[in-house]
Amino acid sequence: MEIVNLFGWEIKEKIERGEISEKEVFDAFYERASSSSLNTFITLAEGREEKKEGKLRGIPFGIKDNILVRGMKNTCGSKILHDFIAPYDATCIERLKKEGGVILGKTNMDEFAMGSSNEYSAFGPVKNPFDPERVPGGSSGGSAAAVANLEVPIALGSDTGGSVRQPAAFCGVFGLKPTYGRISRYGLVAFASSLDQIGIIARTVKDIALTLEVIAGYDPMDSTSSPEGVPPYSKIIEEPCGYKTLGVPEELISGCDEEILNAFQRTLEILQRLGHKIVRITLPHAKYYLPTYEIIAMAEASSNLARYDGVRYGLRVEGESAEEIIEKTRMRGFGPEVKRRIMVGTYVLSKGYREEYYGKAQRVRTIIKEELEEALREVDFIITPTAPFLPFKLGERKEDPIKMYLSDVFTVFANLAGLPAISIPGGRINGLPWGFQVTGRAWDEENLLTFAYHLEREGGWSLRQ
Amino acid sequence: MEFEAVIGMELHVQLKTETKLFCSCRVEFGAPPNKNVCPVCLGMPGVLPVLNKKAVEHALRVAIALNCRINRESLFARKNYFYPDLPKGYQITQYTTPIGWNGWIDVNGKKIRIKRVHLEEESAKTVLEGDYAYIDFNRAGIPLVEIVTEPDLTSPGDAVQFVKTLQTLLRYLGVSDADMEKGQLRCEPNVSVRRRGEEKLGTRREIKNLNSIRSLERGIRYEIDQQIKILSSGGEVERATLLWDEKEEVTRPMRMKEEEEDYRYFPEPDLPPLLLTEDFIKEIRKTMPELPHERKERLIKEGLREYDADILTRDLERGRYYDEVVSLTSDPPETAKWVITELKEKFPPARELAWIINAVKEGKITRNAGKEILKEVIEKGKPAEEIVKEKGMTQVSDEEEIRKLVEQAFEMHPEEKERLFSGERKLVGFFIGEVMKLSGRRANPGVVKRMIEEMLG
Numbered sequence: 004m005e006i007v008n009l010f011g012w013e014i015k016e017k018i019e020r021g022e023i024s025e026k027e028v029f030d031a032f033y034e035r036a037s038s039s040s041l042n043t044f045i046t047l048a049e050g051r052e053e054k055k056e057g058k059l060r061g062i063p064f065g066i067k068d069n070i071l072v073r074g075m076k077n078t079c080g081s082k083i084l085h086d087f088i089a090p091y092d093a094t095c096i097e098r099l100k101k102e103g104g105v106i107l108g109k110t111n112m113d114e115f116a117m118g119s120s121n122e123y124s125a126f127g128p129v130k131n132p133f134d135p136e137r138v139p140g141g142s143s144g145g146s147a148a149a150v151a152n153l154e155v156p157i158a159l160g161s162d163t164g165g166s167v168r169q170p171a172a173f174c175g176v177f178g179l180k181p182t183y184g185r186i187s188r189y190g191l192v193a194f195a196s197s198l199d200q201i202g203i204i205a206r207t208v209k210d211i212a213l214t215l216e217v218i219a220g221y222d223p224m225d226s227t228s229s230p231e232g233v234p235p236y237s238k239i240i241e242e243p244c245g246y247k248t249l250g251v252p253e254e255l256i257s258g259c260d261e262e263i264l265n266a267f268q269r270t271l272e273i274l275q276r277l278g279h280k281i282v283r284i285t286l287p288h289a290k291y292y293l294p295t296y297e298i299i300a301m302a303e304a305s306s307n308l309a310r311y312d313g314v315r316y317g318l319r320v321e322g323e324s325a326e327e328i329i330e331k332t333r334m335r336g337f338g339p340e341v342k343r344r345i346m347v348g349t350y351v352l353s354k355g356y357r358e359e360y361y362g363k364a365q366r367v368r369t370i371i372k373e374e375l376e377e378a379l380r381e382v383d384f385i386i387t388p389t390a391p392f393l394p395f396k397l398g399e400r401k402e403d404p405i406k407m408y409l410s411d412v413f414t415v416f417a418n419l420a421g422l423p424a425i426s427i428p429g430g431r432i433n434g435l436p437w438g439f440q441v442t443g444r445a446w447d448e449e450n451l452l453t454f455a456y457h458l459e460r461e462g463g464w465s466l467r468q
Numbered sequence: 469m470e471f472e473a474v475i476g477m478e479l480h481v482q483l484k485t486e487t488k489l490f491c492s493c494r495v496e497f498g499a500p501p502n503k504n505v506c507p508v509c510l511g512m513p514g515v516l517p518v519l520n521k522k523a524v525e526h527a528l529r530v531a532i533a534l535n536c537r538i539n540r541e542s543l544f545a546r547k548n549y550f551y552p553d554l555p556k557g558y559q560i561t562q563y564t565t566p567i568g569w570n571g572w573i574d575v576n577g578k579k580i581r582i583k584r585v586h587l588e589e590e591s592a593k594t595v596l597e598g599d600y601a602y603i604d605f606n607r608a609g610i611p612l613v614e615i616v617t618e619p620d621l622t623s624p625g626d627a628v629q630f631v632k633t634l635q636t637l638l639r640y641l642g643v644s645d646a647d648m649e650k651g652q653l654r655c656e657p658n659v660s661v662r663r664r665g666e667e668k669l670g671t672r673r674e675i676k677n678l679n680s681i682r683s684l685e686r687g688i689r690y691e692i693d694q695q696i697k698i699l700s701s702g703g704e705v706e707r708a709t710l711l712w713d714e715k716e717e718v719t720r721p722m723r724m725k726e727e728e729e730d731y732r733y734f735p736e737p738d739l740p741p742l743l744l745t746e747d748f749i750k751e752i753r754k755t756m757p758e759l760p761h762e763r764k765e766r767l768i769k770e771g772l773r774e775y776d777a778d779i780l781t782r783d784l785e786r787g788r789y790y791d792e793v794v795s796l797t798s799d800p801p802e803t804a805k806w807v808i809t810e811l812k813e814k815f816p817p818a819r820e821l822a823w824i825i826n827a828v829k830e831g832k833i834t835r836n837a838g839k840e841i842l843k844e845v846i847e848k849g850k851p852a853e854e855i856v857k858e859k860g861m862t863q864v865s866d867e868e869e870i871r872k873l874v875e876q877a878f879e880m881h882p883e884e885k886e887r888l889f890s891g892e893r894k895l896v897g898f899f900i901g902e903v904m905k906l907s908g909r910r911a912n913p914g915v916v917k918r919m920i921e922e923m924l925g
Contacts, residue, residue: 090507349732
C-alpha cells in the first residue's frame with residue numbers, strides 16, 4: 004500500500020516499528036498536496052519539524068487556515084489577512100505538536116468560515132475530489148477535500164453551523180464536531196464565539212478519536228473550555244457499542260432532496276439490520292433552527308470581525324484619517340458574503356431591533372436546547388442526513404445566499420445546543436458522496452465515536468480503498 | 469432669576485493590579501511604549517479573554533465601600549465601536565448587571581447616591597505627534613472600575629469634595645493610586661441647570677478631558693455659567709458632549725446629541741457569567757481595610773482634635789505612620805503634634821520618633837533638642853539615643869547647677885537684672901532664654917523658670 008493510502012494511526016505505528024520514516028511520510032503527502040489540482044491548501048509547510056515521539060508521531064495534519072500555527076500565514080481565506088503571520092500556536096496546535104503531530108499546511112476555506120461551498124475564499128474555490136466541477140462544501144472545504152484526496156490523513160476544521168460536517172459529507176469522509184467547550188478555541192479565529200468549535204476530519208473514526216484525545220480538554224486560555232475529563236477515545240471505540248436507539252426528526256428532514264432521503268431510508272434499514280432501534284421523534288421548533296442560528300451567528304460575527312481595521316496588522320488601505328483607513332480597509336479587505344453577514348449582524352444588534360431579533364433568538368435558543376436535551380433523554384442519538392442535497396455545481400448557489408444557507412439546515416442545531424455530532428459517509432449517489440449525521444448527548448463523544456466506529460467496520464461504510 | 473446646578477458624575481478608576489484585566493501583561497506606569505503587550509491585549513485573531521481575579525476583588529471592595537448592593541451573578545458585555553485605540557473593535561464591560569449598584573457615599577455629611585460600580589477594560593492611548601497618531605497599547609486592557617453617581621451634586625465645590633473623598637477611599641482600599649494627573653482617575657461630570665424650585669431636570673451636558681481637580685472645578689463652573697447664560701436669554705440648552713480646553717479654560721463641543729452612538733451591547737460569549745459566591749464576598753468583607761470615616765472616628769475617640777484627625781485620615785501614609793508611633797508612645801495628642809508638624813516627606817523609623825517623644829515627656833531632653841535630634845535621625849539615619857549620648861544633649865534638671873547658670877546670666881546682664889528685680893516680670897522669659905543658651909539648650913526650661921522665680925522671692 005502506498006503511504007498516502009495509510010490512515011493516521013497506521014502511519015504512526017509503522018514509524019514506531021521502523022517500517023517507514025517520518026521524512027518518507029511527510030514527502031509523500033507533501034508531494035501529493037503540492038501537485039493537487041483541487042486548490043485545497045493556501046499555504047504548505049516549508050519543512051518538517053524535528054521528529055518527536057508521541058501519540059501522533061509523524062502524522063501529517065492539514066489545518067484550516069483559521070487555526071493559528073505559529074510562524075505560518077493565517078489568512079482565514081480573506082484578503083484582509085492575506086499577509087498575516089500567526090504570532091502564536093493555537094492550543095490545539097500546541098497539543099498536536101507536543102504529541103509528535105506534523106503540520107503539512109493550511110487549508111483553503113470560505114472567508115472567515117462563512118459559506119457552505121468554499122466559493123467565498125479570496126484564494127479561489129476548492130474543487131470536489133469526486134467531480135472537479137462541483138463544490139467540496141464549506142466552510143472547511145479545503146480540509147475535507149484534502150483528506151478525501153489523500154493529500155493528508157487527518158485535518159482540523161472549524162464548525163459554527165456545519166462547517167466540518169457538511170464538507171465531510173460532500174467529500175465522503177468522516178467529520179466530527181465535538182461538544183461546545185470540548186476543544187479550546189484559543190487560536191481559532193472567531194466567527195461566532197458561542198457556536199464555534201474545532202472539528203476533526205479523517206477517513207477513519209479511529210483517527211478522529213486519536214486526534215480528539217490529544218487536543219481536547221480544559222485550557223486556561225479559554226474560559227469556555229470545559230474541565231470535563233477526556234477519556235482515551237482511541238481505545239474505548241474498540242469496545243462493542245451495544246444496541247442503540249436512534250431518533251429520526253421527520254419534520255426536520257422532510258424538505259430534503261429525494262435522492263438523499265431514499266439513501267437515508269436505506270441507511271436506516273441497515274441500522275435496523277445491525278440490531279439498532281429507529282424511532283420517530285418530534286422537534287416542534289425545528290423550523291426556527293436556521294433563523295435562530297443565523298441571527299446569533301451574524302450578530303456575534305459583526306462584533307468578532309470588528310478588529311480587522313488595518314490599524315495593527317493585516318491589510319491596510321491608507322486614508323486621510325483613522326476613520327477613513329478603517330472604512331477603506333474593510334471595504335476592500337472583506338468579500339461580499341462577509342460584508343453581508345456583518346451588515347445583518349449589525350442590524351440585529353442595533354437599538355430598536357436588538358430585542359426583536361437578537362433578544363428573541365437568544366430566548367428561542369434556550370428553548371431549542373431544552374427541546375434537544377429532552378429528545379436525547381428518550382433516544383441515544385438523533386440521526387439525519389448531514390446536508391439536504393448532494394454536492395452542487397460551482398457557481399450554482401453562490402449568488403443566492405438563502406439557498407446557500409439551506410446547506411446548514413440539519414447541522415445548526417448541534418451548534419445551537421452545543422451537542423457533539425459526526426457526519427458519516429453514506430456511500431455514493433450518482434457517483435457523488437453523501438453523508439448522514441449522528442448527534443449525541445453533550446460530553447458523550449465516547450458513545451458517539453464508538454457507534455460511528457462500529458458502523459465504519461460493520462455497516463459497510465469503511466473508506467479503506 | 470435664580471438657577472441651581474444639578475451634577476452627576478461618571479468616574480473611571482485604573483485598578484492597581486499586577487496584570488491586565490484579561491491577559492497576563494504587566495500593569496506598569498511609565499513603561500516604554502508597547503512594552504507590556506501580547507496577542508490578547510493587541511486584539512490579534514484567535515485570542516480569548518481570561519478574567520483577572522484580583523481585579524474582581526478590587527472592584528468588589530470598591531462596591532462594598534460604596535455601600536452598594538452586590539450582584540451575585542454578573543455578565544460581561546461587548547460595547548461595540550470603531551476607534552484606532554480599541555484593539556478588538558469592542559470593549560469588554562458590564563452592561564445589564566454591574567458588580568455593584570444602588571450605593572451611597574457620605575461627602576462631608578451629604579449622602580451622594582451611587583448608581584452603579586462595574587468592571588471594564590481600558591483602551592490604548594493615542595499620542596499625537598506632528599502629522600501622525602501613535603498608539604501605545606501598554607494601557608490597553610488595564611482594569612478599570614467605572615463608578616456612576618446619581619445627580620446629587622449641586623456645585624463645583626461639591627464635585628471637588630466628592631472626588632477628593634473618593635480618592636482617599638480608593639487609596640485606603642489599596643485598589644488605585646487615583647492620581648488624576650496620571651490618568652488613574654478620570655472624571656466626567658454631567659451638568660444641567662434649572663430654575664430654583666423647578667422639579668424637572670434641565671438638559672445635561674457631559675464634560676470630558678478634566679485632568680486635575682482644578683480643571684474639574686473650573687470646567688463645571690464654566691459650564692454652569694454657560695447654561696445660565698443660555699437660559700437667561702431665553703435659549704435652550706442642547707444635549708452635547710464637551711471637551712475642556714485646559715489652556716483657554718473653555719469647553720468645546722465634541723459631539724451633539726444626534727451623533728450619539730449605538731454601541732450594540734450584547735453579552736460577551738467568550739466569558740462565562742461571573743459568579744460571586746457568598747464565601748468569596750464574605751472573605752472580601754472580612755479583609756476590608758479600615759475606611760476613611762472609620763479611621764477619623766477612631767482617631768477622635770482616641771483623643772485627637774478633629775483637625776488633626778482629618779489630616780491623619782486624608783494623608784494615609786502619614787496616618788499609618790502615626791498609628792505605628794502612637795502604639796509606642798501611648799500619647800495620641802502629643803504624637804499627632806510631632807507627626808503632623810515636625811515631619812515633611814521623610815519619616816524616620818517609628819521607634820526613633822517614639823523614643824524622642826518619650827524622652828521629651830520624661831524630661832530627659834528638651835523639646836527643642838528633640839526636634840534637632842529628629843532632624844539628624846532623618847538625615848543621618850542614626851538612632852536617636854546614640855545622637856543624644858554623642859552630643860551630651862541630656863537635659864539638665866539639677867537645681868544647683870541651674871541656679872549657678874541663672875546667676876551667671878544675671879552677671880552678664882546687670883541692667884536687665886535691675887529691671888527684673890524692680891518688678892518688670894516679663895524679663896523672666898528673657899533670662900530663661902539666656903540660661904538655655906548658656907546650657908547649650910540642655911537646661912530644663914521648667915526648672916529654670918522655677919529657679920528664677922524662687923530667686924525673685
